[in-house]
Amino acid sequence: MSETNANDLMSLCKRRGFIWPSFELYGGVAGMYDYGPLGCSLRNNIVEVWRSIYKGREGFVEIDSETVNPREVFKASGHVDEFADLLTYCTKCQSPFRADHLVKDFYENADVLSAKQLEEAFVEHNIKCPDCGGDLGPVEEFNLMFKTHIGPGSARVGYLRPETAQGIFVNFPNLYRYNREKMPLGVIQTGRSYRNEIAPRQGMIRMREFNQMEVELFVDPEDKDWPRFHEIENETLDLIPNTTCEPVTMTVKEAVEKGVIANRVLAYFVYTTKQLLVRVGIDPSRLRFREHLQDEMAHYAADCWDAEVLLSYGWTEIVGIADRGCWDLSRHAEFSGTDLTHFKMFDEPREVTVDKIRPNHKALGPAFKGKAKAIAAAMEAAPLSSVKDGRLTINVDGEDIDLGPEFFEVATVTEKVAGERVIPHVIEPSHGLDRIFYSVLEHAYTHDEKEDYTVLRLAPAVAPIKVGVFPLMEKDGLDTLAHEVYEKVHSHRVEAYYDGSGTIGKRYARMDEVGTPWCITVDYDSLPNGSSPGTVTIRDRDTTEQKRIPMEKAAEIIDALLDGMPFAEL
RNA sequence: GCGAUUGUAGUCCAGCGGUUAGGACGGGAGCUUCCCAAGCUUCUGACCCGGGUUCGAUUCCCGGCAAUCGCACCA
Known part of the structure; x- marks a missing residue:
């Protein structure tokens, strides 16, 4: 375009x-x-x-x-720290600059430098305001989020x-x-x-x-x-x-x-x-x-x-x-301290055999008294690799405790595991949405230079107005009839638009410009005439082709067109 | 943010240091049996904001805001 x-x-x-x-x-x-x-x-x-x-x-x-x-939310998401540019202002002329850009000639990756490193870099490389040569002020973070x-x-x-x-x-x-x-x-x-x-x-x-x-x-x-x-x-x-x-x-x-x-x-x-x-x-x-x-x-x-x-x-x-x-999910789990995993069931529960450290409570109790419980818990949590030469060393409350073989055994146990915890991807x-909206308009826009005529070829599904309803002239009862058609066709899903002003061509043009796919016109053949039911014309935006349809079927036909029936099949 | 250009009815444009700032299109009302922006009558409506220069500023100057283009920036 x-x-x-x-x-x-x-x-x-x-x-x-x-x-x-x-x-x-x-x-x-x-x-x-x-x-x-x-x-x-x-x-x-x-x-x-x-x-x-x-x-x-x-x-x-x-x-x-x-x-x-x-x-907290954006601390976890990274926006507080990452969604920001480091700026510095000239102390003389107040012009703002991206701090990393001022030193990019001296570093491979200037954008990874911290505010402090950048300030030091200004001194080291004698960097001044590019506009007026004044001294640069402190490096500040400009976050792209609105704060409140x-x-x-x-x-x-x-x-x-x-x-x-x-x-x-x-x-x-x-x-x-x-x-x-x-x-x-x-x-x-x-x-x-x-x-x-x-x-x-x-x-x-x-x-x-x-x-x-x-x-x-x-x-x-x-x-x-x-x-x-x-x-x-x-x-x-x-x-x-x-x-x-x-x-x-x-x-x-x-x-x-x-x-x-x-x-x-x-x-x-x-x-x-x-x-x-x-x-x-x-x-x-x-x-x-x-x-x-x-x-x-x-x-x-x-x-x-x-x-x-x-x-x-x-x-x-x-x-x-x-x-x-x-x-x-990992970040929010970490920052909130909440488990955000999915428990994934295996098809069949699995039998897993593991070697485990099993504390000997009978021996621990008398030997360590009140501390025995904490020691036992630490032993169960300790990895198997902490057993060396038949002895186990664990740490409880900052104190290393060396335990002989009389206090534990390494047992092979079989456990039933129903599933595992995974962090979903x-x-x-x-x-x-706004970009899609604008793109839809640009792609729908057509302009005929010779005729100086604009048509928005919007897909019927997204067109704001689905059908224009016009009386050929606003007299002889055509306007009343057109209002009736409008009332029958207009709904929340099918937005209709009544227009009786100006000439018929102008009304088609007005609808074409906003992408209305169809227009219904009530004319002299629409008036009740003995036993024959009145008909109206329906016009297709993209071909300007017209067909006559029974007036009382108008709403039904618009519905069918909206559902994808081709205009040619009317 | 920088540089260039710009800002006048709903839209697109004209214009001027000095009475009622023009036009086109649009919109409203009316007339014409009116099917693809026809015609006629009539009405409607604007100088981006603030400051300065001046007897007087929409016009000149400065600042702000906004827009377009280029540069820079861009989950």
């Missing part, structure tokens, strides 16, 4: 009520947008398609968690969440129980997230307050298959692997077998993402999946793919699909 068209699209969005820059009344704030009535409908419709796939087809469960979180306080005073530090995912991770015990302690466990959540971007750019592509649709699928680490994989294994994907960085088209099955995508469940959801995006109207020829480069991938990620679409801004990431391993398809 050309830059001119992108500008036209933005003004269309503003004019017709898709999106409005926020707070325009007060001058606006960069990186913030409000959704107007049509935008809100379009966005909701996109969410519905997403929900129909994950909640409907896959049977995942949906939750809605808080946007303000206490600090929970409750009065500064009692508890909170942050606005930078992603919705953590709300799912911290609810893992509840969700696990809800799912009757079974894996896999799929959870979805949509909602707002917040990032205090330093310099938001590119319209809706980088927003400070944005909408996500996140999916966290918890799976058995040893079972990265997916039951429905075979249904889609021969479908194709356009991929850019990080090994060659060259675009390649292959089937889902091939991608897994050749090791391009790490495993079957990840590959399944890469393809699911393609299904979702195509269904909401992304042009498949402007869609590709790019694997994160090794240094781009989070250190814990097993594999990560971005869905990228071609926009007027260039190739833009709109969905990330990652195998995050056990990272998230997480497959995360994370969708930027």
